[in-house]
Amino acid sequence: MKYYWTECPACHCEVAVNTVAAAGKVTGSLRRWSRDRSINDGRAIRGTPLDADGGFATECVCGRLLTFGAVADAVGSQRDSS
Numbered sequence: 001m002k003y004y005w006t007e008c009p010a011c012h013c014e015v016a017v018n019t020v021a022a023a024g025k026v027t028g029s030l031r032r033w034s035r036d037r038s039i040n041d042g043r044a045i046r047g048t049p050l051d052a053d054g055g056f057a058t059e060c061v062c063g064r065l066l067t068f069g070a071v072a073d074a075v076g077s078q079r080d081s082s
Helices: none
Strands: 002-007 014-022 025-033 040-049 056-059 065-068
Antiparallel strands (some): 002 014, 014 025, 025 040, 056 065
16 A cells, blocks of 8 residues: 555545555545544545556546656555655
8 A cells, every 4th residue: 555645735635545555556545634624525536547657636526637746655554765
């Protein structure tokens, strides 16, 4: 499992994404929450195609397209040091 963290530039929520890649696609989930915790929701990611470089794009719950690179912030339970 790969883990990514970012902030959505549209809704300004913190976003956590976890994915598993297989056959050129990613499956997983996206979770977002606001700093004041008034927003706390998420959505499934199903069969999103990988880009040629291994990254992918998926929509935040608010609808903003977010892009993620091939290198995750963490793999398994360990954070990547790069």
